[in-house]
Amino acid sequence: MSESTWSPSSIETDRRAFRRSRTVRSAAVSAVSTVVVLGVLGWLITHSAGWPRVQETFFSWDKAVESFPAVLKGLWLNIRLMVVCGLSILVLGLTLAIMRTLRGPIFFPLRLLATVYVDLFRGLPLLLLLLLLGLGVPALRLPNVPTELVFWGAVAIILSYSAYVAEVFRAGIESVHPSQRAASRALGLSNGQTLRHVVLPQAVRRVAPPLMNDFVSLQKDSGLIAVLGAIDAIRAAQIETATDFNYTPYVVAGVLFLCLTIPMARLTDRVARKQGWHGAGGTL
Amino acid sequence: MTGQPALEAPLLSVRGLRKSFGDNVVLDDVDLDVQPGECVVLIGASGSGKSTLLRCINLLEQVDDGVITLAGLDITDPRVDADEVRSRTGIVFQAYNLFPHLTVLDNVTLAPRRVHKVARAEAESRALAMLERVGLAEKARARPDDLSGGQQQRVAIARAMVNSPQLLLLDEVTSALDPELVGEVLDLLGELREEGMTMILSTHEMGFARNVADTVCFLDGGRVLEQGPPAEVLGAPREPRTRQFLSRLVS
Numbered sequence: 001m002s003e004s005t006w007s008p009s010s011i012e013t014d015r016r017a018f019r020r021s022r023t024v025r026s027a028a029v030s031a032v033s034t035v036v037v038l039g040v041l042g043w044l045i046t047h048s049a050g051w052p053r054v055q056e057t058f059f060s061w062d063k064a065v066e067s068f069p070a071v072l073k074g075l076w077l078n079i080r081l082m083v084v085c086g087l088s089i090l091v092l093g094l095t096l097a098i099m100r101t102l103r104g105p106i107f108f109p110l111r112l113l114a115t116v117y118v119d120l121f122r123g124l125p126l127l128l129l130l131l132l133l134g135l136g137v138p139a140l141r142l143p144n145v146p147t148e149l150v151f152w153g154a155v156a157i158i159l160s161y162s163a164y165v166a167e168v169f170r171a172g173i174e175s176v177h178p179s180q181r182a183a184s185r186a187l188g189l190s191n192g193q194t195l196r197h198v199v200l201p202q203a204v205r206r207v208a209p210p211l212m213n214d215f216v217s218l219q220k221d222s223g224l225i226a227v228l229g230a231i232d233a234i235r236a237a238q239i240e241t242a243t244d245f246n247y248t249p250y251v252v253a254g255v256l257f258l259c260l261t262i263p264m265a266r267l268t269d270r271v272a273r274k275q276g277w278h279g280a281g282g283t284l
Numbered sequence: 285m286t287g288q289p290a291l292e293a294p295l296l297s298v299r300g301l302r303k304s305f306g307d308n309v310v311l312d313d314v315d316l317d318v319q320p321g322e323c324v325v326l327i328g329a330s331g332s333g334k335s336t337l338l339r340c341i342n343l344l345e346q347v348d349d350g351v352i353t354l355a356g357l358d359i360t361d362p363r364v365d366a367d368e369v370r371s372r373t374g375i376v377f378q379a380y381n382l383f384p385h386l387t388v389l390d391n392v393t394l395a396p397r398r399v400h401k402v403a404r405a406e407a408e409s410r411a412l413a414m415l416e417r418v419g420l421a422e423k424a425r426a427r428p429d430d431l432s433g434g435q436q437q438r439v440a441i442a443r444a445m446v447n448s449p450q451l452l453l454l455d456e457v458t459s460a461l462d463p464e465l466v467g468e469v470l471d472l473l474g475e476l477r478e479e480g481m482t483m484i485l486s487t488h489e490m491g492f493a494r495n496v497a498d499t500v501c502f503l504d505g506g507r508v509l510e511q512g513p514p515a516e517v518l519g520a521p522r523e524p525r526t527r528q529f530l531s532r533l534v535s
């Protein structure tokens with residue numbers, strides 16, 4: 001019997017109807033409860049005594065429009081930092097993770113180096129690194145070494161984040177079952193090829209969601225560079241608020257950050273699903 | 285062998301079962317009855333849907349059409365509690381599917397303790413007895429990864445049997461075993477059958493099928509093409525397709 005001649009029996013039609021009604025019911029329940037919760041929250045907030053004042057200081061449309069260009073300009077710095085740092089962090093983090101998972105006594109120095117690196121840069125507060133590198137290194141006035149604040153700020157972020165990301169990658173690498181390595185080596189692939197074609201693809205898939213976490217948190221931490229005097233979105237917003245103590249620019253900056261991170265999270269989910277990345281999870 | 289069990293209400297009854305993956309119609313129109321205490325053996329080419337049928341019976345796959353009744357209850361009805369149904373059936377997977385992060389003992393005691401709420405001591409003594417029975421009591425503290433394929437297979441059998449399920453589904457349980465162990469598993473299944481356990485198993489080993497089965501079912505083209513006592517189906521198949529399949533295998 002082929003697909004075209006088959007039609008569901010009455011029992012099956014019945015089951016489908018039941019499943020459909022159950023789906024509709026749970027969708028309705030969740031829709032109604034969402035609307036109710038949001039409605040109640042909205043009502044409580046907009047009817048509170050201080051609401052007109054809050055609306056004026058945080059959600060002033062005129063102020064938003066006025067501060068938007070400056071905040072957007074600041075955000076451009078965040079975006080550039082994010083892209084440059086993000087890529088460097090991925091490369092460095094992956095290299096460190098591979099160094100830490102190498103086996104055999106010859107690799108002891110590499111392993112030691114990677115371990116010390118991770119311990120050190122993961123342990124130091126990012127703010128401290130930023131100040132040390134951003135203010136300390138240019139002060140040395142070494143020849144042929146860049147003195148721009150933003151450059152050293154970026155270096156500090158890369159050092160700190162690559163230590164975190166290295167551990168995420170290492171967790172992924174170690175979660176690949178040893179039988180996978182064995183199967184690959186048995187086919188004649190070298191250690192390096194095994195890593196490249198068998199272990200890393202599985203490892204990276206598994207750690208995609210936590211990597212995404214780190215990336216989003218990088219976007220936000222890129223603003224710390226403001227302590228060195230660079231003007232990012234938050235700093236720009238702060239400057240805007242200084243004139244009249246209207247905090248709307250902060251809200252503008254927050255919304256802009258969300259506009260960056262949310263599409264990216266959905267995109268990773270989409271890619272993960274399309275490629276059948278089991279364990280990549282995260283569908284919302 | 286005890287021969288054909290007396291006809292009573294079947295423990296499991298499959299009617300018009302259909303299951304497809306995309307355009308690939310794996311099971312088209314499967315009918316199957318399993319009497320209490322009966323041992324049914326599924327044979328058929330690789331990819332003929334033996335594993336899929338067993339997974340459907342254990343509600344691990346949602347069927348596209350048809351009805352499966354277990355002890356009088358239509359288990360394909362979306363209103364039934366699938367977990368409750370599964371806790372009454374045991375399944376041994378073709379790929380064992382042991383939990384690598386648990387010891388052998390913990391693999392076997394997981395369901396009794398968490399699903400059936402048996403106290404730890406009681407669950408462990410039952411599990412050890414079961415492991416003893418499959419000849420692996422001394423491996424109770426080992427991890428599945430440290431066992432041989434055949435040992436893992438036997439742990440999986442112990443894990444499925446420890447709950448005393450009403451129905452035991454075994455997917456190619458002998459594929460990883462040496463002839464001696466096949467003999468042991470055969471003895472084990474024979475004992476279980478003496479105790480009245482109802483079993484459905486799939487296999488590619490016709491000798492095994494002949495020894496253990498009350499009924500042999502030949503799966504082909506998404507249907508049970510031929511079924512009957514092993515002597516008939518394996519010895520004197522009626523359908524040309526069955527003869528063709530068996531001739532390749534036996535010779």
Ligand SMILES: Nc1ncnc2c1ncn2[C@@H]1O[C@H](COP(=O)(O)OP(=O)(O)OP(=O)(O)O)[C@@H](O)[C@H]1O
Binds near residue numbers: 305310
């Ligand atoms: N999850 C799945 N998604 C898509 N197709 C599947 C899936 N599981 C099984 N199939 C397909 O269903 C068919 C039957 O598979 P099944 O595992 O039931 O065969 P089998 O009879 O157990 O074979 P074997 O003797 O090799 O174990 C195969 O063509 C297979 O490709």
Ligand SMILES: [Mg+2]
Binds near residue numbers: 378
């Ligand atoms: Mg199979």
